[in-house]
Amino acid sequence: MKEIKPRLKLAIQKKGRLTDKSLQLIRDAGIGIEDSNERLMISAKNFPIDILFLRDDDIPEYVQDGVADIGIVGYNVVFEQNSEVSVIKKLGYGKCKLMIAVPENEEVIEIKNLAGSRIATSYPNILNYFLEKNSITATAILIKGSVEIAPSLGIADYICDIVSTGNTLKMNKLKKSFEVFDSEAVLIKSELFPLNTEKEQLLTQLITRIDSVMIAQNSNYLMMNAPKKNLEEIITILPSLKSPTLLPLADENMIAIHAVIAKDIFWQINGKLQNLGASDLLLLPINNMIV
Numbered sequence: 001m002k003e004i005k006p007r008l009k010l011a012i013q014k015k016g017r018l019t020d021k022s023l024q025l026i027r028d029a030g031i032g033i034e035d036s037n038e039r040l041m042i043s044a045k046n047f048p049i050d051i052l053f054l055r056d057d058d059i060p061e062y063v064q065d066g067v068a069d070i071g072i073v074g075y076n077v078v079f080e081q082n083s084e085v086s087v088i089k090k091l092g093y094g095k096c097k098l099m100i101a102v103p104e105n106e107e108v109i110e111i112k113n114l115a116g117s118r119i120a121t122s123y124p125n126i127l128n129y130f131l132e133k134n135s136i137t138a139t140a141i142l143i144k145g146s147v148e149i150a151p152s153l154g155i156a157d158y159i160c161d162i163v164s165t166g167n168t169l170k171m172n173k174l175k176k177s178f179e180v181f182d183s184e185a186v187l188i189k190s191e192l193f194p195l196n197t198e199k200e201q202l203l204t205q206l207i208t209r210i211d212s213v214m215i216a217q218n219s220n221y222l223m224m225n226a227p228k229k230n231l232e233e234i235i236t237i238l239p240s241l242k243s244p245t246l247l248p249l250a251d252e253n254m255i256a257i258h259a260v261i262a263k264d265i266f267w268q269i270n271g272k273l274q275n276l277g278a279s280d281l282l283l284l285p286i287n288n289m290i291v
């Protein structure tokens with residue numbers, strides 16, 4: 001009988017803020033997938049992984065129950081549902097805040113102004129936790145979708161919802177007031193159904209690839225030529241992830257220095273490097289990097 005090779009099942013959001021970025025991460029990790037075209041599941045050709053498309057709110061439970069092996073979902077959803085899943089890793093995208101928002105023309109300056117109000121939200125647990133922490137008595141009104149229209153319908157005074165760009169609030173004539181919870185996309189697995197050894201090995205491979213994408217996204221490859229006499233000083237101001245690479249040049253008073261640096265650092269050190277005689281600075285993107 002032919003042995004069936006195990007495949008990892010990864011659940012991601014079917015349609016929403018995290019969908020495109022999650023697919024991009026999978027592709028950047030070298031996993032070949034086609035467009036979903038409204039399908040509920042797609043299979044990668046060059047890595048044993050199947051992608052399941054689910055409503056984000058359903059992902060923690062599917063993973064908890066072992067229907068999907070792992071999932072990518074907002075930490076806000078994981079925390080709200082308190083499912084038996086653990087966070088394997090924060091993914092650095094889909095950053096957003098759960099916030100209390102109020103009608104544009106209202107002044108709600110202090111948290112205590114929320115007392116006695118009705119607040120519409122899909123996150124009653126997180127909201128209640130916030131209210132309790134601040135010793136405020138207010139009513140959380142559970143609304144599953146389109147929370148933003150609750151105040152204009154008169155169902156609630158305020159809302160507590162995810163704000164990313166802030167466009168949804170603006171369109172609904174609401175403004176931010178208080179921050180309740182910080183969130184980003186996370187990779188989760190079940191605490192109730194541990195993966196078998198083969199799937200655990202696949203997961204380790206996947207995580208290595210994701211790490212490599214994430215490090216690469218935050219790094220650049222810097223190349224420059226510099227006077228040999230200033231080499232030591234240049235190396236001390238290069239916050240390199242690894243020891244820099246040194247290459248001889250035809251001019252023996254000069255040397256080429258290559259280093260991987262954090263993306264945001266270049267504009268802080270570029271002047272100093274030039275003062276030390278560095279020239280021909282080249283900053284290149286990195287696709288993948290395994291440290």
Ligand code: PRP
Nearest residue numbers: 016017056162163164165166167168169
């Ligand atoms: C959230 C929220 C808003 C939107 C806010 O939805 O409910 O609809 O994001 O983003 P913006 O500030 O960029 O306009 P989310 O994608 O978390 O999932 P949901 O549709 O399941 O609520």
Ligand code: ZN
Nearest residue numbers: 016055056057
């Ligand atoms: Zn949702």
